[in-house]
Amino acid sequence: MGTKLFRVVVFLALMVLLDSGEGNALEHAEIDKILKSTPPNGPFWKYGTVIMRRKSRKAGMKPVVFSHWSHRAKYTCRVCHIELEFSMRTGDTGITRDQYLGGKFCGACHDGKTAFTVKDGPQAGCAKCHMETPGLMEVAFEKFASTMPQSTFGNGIDWAKALKEGKITPRNTLKPEQHVMKLPDKLREPLKLGTTSPRSDVIFSHEDHFAGLDCSSCHPDIFNIKKKGTQQFSMEANLYGSFCGACHMYVAFPMSDCRRCHPSMSNYFGP
């Protein structure tokens, strides 16, 4: 009796240990799936694609397949994630058809004027989101990507370069009359984040991130603003969706591109 109980308790304890906790980070199984599908393990056009199926399934529609690449070229992150209040995690926003028909979320732009309408009728583009043939998206992607500077990770597109070269000019706000706060001068200097070895030190640029994000996108939820407030900032935590991994695992360039942040390291990770 004693040993059986012991074994059960140890098993349960290990379950608790191995569970990534109650936070919003992806489950390990989920992230493994993503790692298997991201370049260099998966196709470029699939990177950054979000599948929303919770409410669609209930309504008997195909799940919504949302591609970040087609929207990134036109709008910065903050437009959707701050101004339109989309959550950064699938399933959190709770989008319903009533809401987007009323002009919220997707309906803010997909109204027939800025982009194809979500309403019923002759122009209805239901299948463009509630996708029946994802292959069509691949075709559209190839066409788009051919005009963009290349990279070997993520979407296969070097978005930062595209921005610098003016190949994309994403809008930073939907409200032109409201001035968007400028980055304080003090934060323009790049930050050096020390790691276990000087060769793997990270250079972080607020300026590069502020081009498309708002302060509250990261602060204080993802990164505490207290000096040395960010704790447990390990690479593993990052890979599994915490801290930088919140974006840099499945929308922004993935962390398989080591050199982008660790400039003194090589990208070699083979045998």
Next chain:
Amino acid sequence: MVRKGVTLLLVAWLLAAAGIVSGSDGWLEEFNDSCAKTSEAMNLSREELLALIAKCERVKKTIETQDEAVRKVYLKRVQKCLDLFRYVVDTKAPAAQEPSPVK
């Protein structure tokens, strides 16, 4: 004997429940008079504020003798009034300063 005691308690509780502020309402009037002044506290002179603080202290003592439900709420309320008046006195003490950097 126990039954008498319990009945008395029940009656007292009923009375208290019937009208929460039972007994001498004098202290309630004093409380209302003083605490109503919080919205004007900034415009009162130091002497007036000190007088109000003294009045509130007196009311506080009376409240402490009331039954539980009254005590629970009114002690907190009178404490809030007292704290506010004291705060205004404190901030009035030095000459008014220009808002300086709040770090």
Next chain:
Amino acid sequence: MKRFLVVLILLVGAGLAWAQGGVKKKKPLPSEYGRVTINNFSQQAGMPSVVFDHWVHRSMFTCRLCHVDIGFAMTAGATKIRAADNMSGIYCGTCHNGKSETGRVVFPACAKEYTREEYKRCVRCHQLEPGVAVNEEFAAFIQKMPTEKFGNGINWEKAEKEGKIKLTDYIEGVSAPRAKMKVKSDLTLKGNLEGMPDIVFSHTKHTVWNGCEVCHPDIFGIKKGGTKYSMAEIFEGKYCGACHSTVAFPLTDCQRCHSKPVGS
């Protein structure tokens, strides 16, 4: 030895589970924003915890009425409300007493004995499961209100200005009869970080619903230019964060407060 190992593993596991950081917190839905769960004594008494939605009450009463006149604390669980208190006519029982002192009959709160039918009244607050009815009520309510981003999605200030909501600030027999306030002028607060726009703080907008005592001196016991506080403390729920992280519009939109352009 075995028992020690088991306990050790469990503790380490629990520690790891809680060490999760660096992820975006789940943003509450507009209908959930301002929801407070109170459980000082409910579970001990065999009742589900009380779920209190601020938006329902914000549309009818000022902050001061509940937090000063009725005596509610500013953090969940700090008031320590008992059923007996509600039945005696204080706290929730000030209005939730089945009578119509505040212009409408409000269902009475708490009872020592209740039938199965009456229990349905109890679960209006001691919610057994997240209510669908509440979300529908909210959807109907927000239709008539001016909207804004974040929080409840309702621009409460504008709603009052346009007369869509009328806030009661005084209950006979409960509130002290106060004179109208002469309000202090707006303040400019300079932030910590150089280059961050100055904060324009409006006393007018805050005192119309809060009076003085809600903030002074419990939340702001500071003298002008005296105590210094930082954004980190605000995020933790101190100072401005006492209200502006859970009930009033959240801290997501930096520019809402940091609105004085640099150099002007």
